[in-house]
Amino acid sequence: MSDRTSEQTGTRPHVVVVGGGISGLAAALRLRTLRPGVDVTMLEGSPRLGGSLRVEEVGGVRVDVGAEAVLHRRPEATGLAREVGLGEDLVHPVTTAAQLWNRGRLVRLPRTLMGVPTDLRSLDGVLSPAGVARAALDAVLPATELGEEDVSVGHLVEERLGAEVVDRLVEPLLGGVYAGHAREISARAAVPQVVALLARDRALSRAARDALPPADQPVAPVFAGLRGGVGRLPGAVAAAATAAGVTVRTGATVRDLVRRPGDGWHLVVGSAHDPELVAADAVVLATPGRATARLLSDVAPAAALTLARLDLASVAIVTLAVRAADLPPVAGSGFLVPPVDGRAIKASTFSFAKWAWVREAGAADDLLLLRCSLGRHREEEVLQRGDDELAALAVADLGEAVGTTVLPVDVHVQRWGGALPQYAVGHLDRVASVRREVGRLPGLAVCGSAYDGVGVPACIASAELAVAEVLLRLDTMGP
Known part of the structure; x- marks a missing residue:
């Protein structure tokens, strides 16, 4: 067995970033921009960069087959896009008005704060009469006192508003983010804004109403995307990092x-x-998380064990190109599906209606681009089917929802195995314990979707935190 050793020449500090998803790319670029005198190498085991951000061609149109939007109200992702020259391509959805495919029909999704309804009158037609009556008890129930305790999102909302609000509003909304189960996901880690409502008013729905601006008041966009796809961001960051002097290597496990x-x-x-x-x-x-656990197994065994126990969910995105003449008029940006209804898909996005650039890109060939997502934590058996069968499931559900037989002219199936970590109750304490042990090892830091959020801005923020920790170590090193 041969053994090669790579050493940096001279006395310049050398930092290695392991992982070429958006977290690793952001960390590598930030290291060089903050410390040009530090040599930085990024090692990615797969042949491509970007992790779950990816663009593919469907019906001749290049569209996102992974994450398609970022939170605009957080500055990390949009700021990074501007930094790497994509600022002019930042766009916002034409519409974010969504529907709910509820008990076999499409209904308007009530206005909520992460599933907590702001007007109980909007629940008619979404919940059963008994469910609406149970939700109304929120106004008279004693205040919920959590103290320092962490509970699941489902437990918290069900205690205040009843099981139907969880099943038909919270579950489909959280399913799009975590592909998990509301009664298992940590409220403090996943929806701290809902926990904060408890201090505003004993009635959760009333507090949610007061926390949001009036429905008729203009507000800043919640989401942003990129013309040509959010999947363009990793390539632009990699190019900027390379230009800044980062050594980027793929196929380097x-x-x-x-x-x-x-x-x-x-x-x-x-x-x-x-x-x-x-x-x-x-x-x-x-x-x-689990790859990090393997690398930490000898140097930080307790942190490794914690990360190894982090549950993961796998999902698939089925993107469809459909002739405009073959699709009836549809409302809004798409629809969510309550898992309790037992459908194969958990959501569908009308990409052509949500993003102006997608509609324009397909217009020349009279094509409309849509996508459906499938797969939840511990329910991955649906993803064990072949691509053709998976696409057929999505097409069948979509057609039933919109009331016609959908005849796609092109289909793309993108699988994301184990892509979504599950933030179970107690997640914040587990993350703190990992960082404590890793922090005892000089010059080592962790970042990514396993810690502070699964969205792109949260991943970038965790990368910046890791960079700050590493640079603090370098600043205290002797010559």
Whole structure:
């Protein structure tokens, strides 16, 4: 077995970022922009960069087949897009008015704060009469006192508003973010804004109403996208990082992480029969939770065990190109599906209606682009079907929802295996324990979707936190 060793020349500090998703890319770029005198290498095991941000061609139109929007109210993703030259391509949805495919018919999705309705009158036609009556008890129930306790989102909302609000509003909304179960997902980690409502008013729905601006008041857009797809962002960040002097390597799997005698780190890269030893003064692990667990198993075993126990959900995105003449008029940006109704799909986005650039891109060929998502935590059996069968399930459900037989002219199936970590009750404490143990190892930091949020802005924020920790270490290093 051959053994190659890569050392940086001179006395410049060397930081290695492991993982080429948006977290790793953001970390690598930020390291170089904040410390131009630091050598930075980014190692990605797969042949491509970007993680779950990806653009593919469907019906001749390049569209997102992963995340298609970012939170505009957080500055990290839109700020990074501007930094890497994509500012002029930032766009906002034409409409965010969504529907609910509820008990076999499409109804307007009531206005909510993460599933907490702001007007109980809007629940008629969404909940049963008994469900509406139970939700009304929110106004007279004693105040809910959590103290420092963490509970599931479902437990909190069900205690105030009843099971039907959870099943028909909270579940479909959270399903689009975590592909998980509301009665298992941590309220403090996933929806801290809902927990904060408890301090505003004993009635959760009344507090949600007061926390949101009036429905008729103009507000800043909640979401942003990129003309040509959010999947363009990783390539632009990688190009900016390379231009800034980052060494970007794909197909470079890190198999082991070892503390170097004296100080610093060694990373074992490549195949078992031809390993390469890469030396680093500091390391940022921007890999998914379980990959990070494997790398931490010898140096931070307790943190590794915590990350290894993090449950994951797999999902699939089925993107369809349909002739405009073959689709009846549809309202809004798409629809959500309550899991309790037992459908295969959990949501559908009318991309052509949501994004002006998608409609324009398909107009030349009279095509409309739509997408459906499938798969939830512990319900991945639907994803074990072949691509053709998975697409057929999506087409059948979509057709039933909109009231016609959908005849796509092109279909793309994108699978995201284990892409969504599940923030179970107690998640914040587990993350804090991981960071405490990792923080005891000089020059090591972690970031990504396993910690502070699964959205693009949250991943970028976690990368910036990891960079700050690593740079603090470098600033205290001797010559």
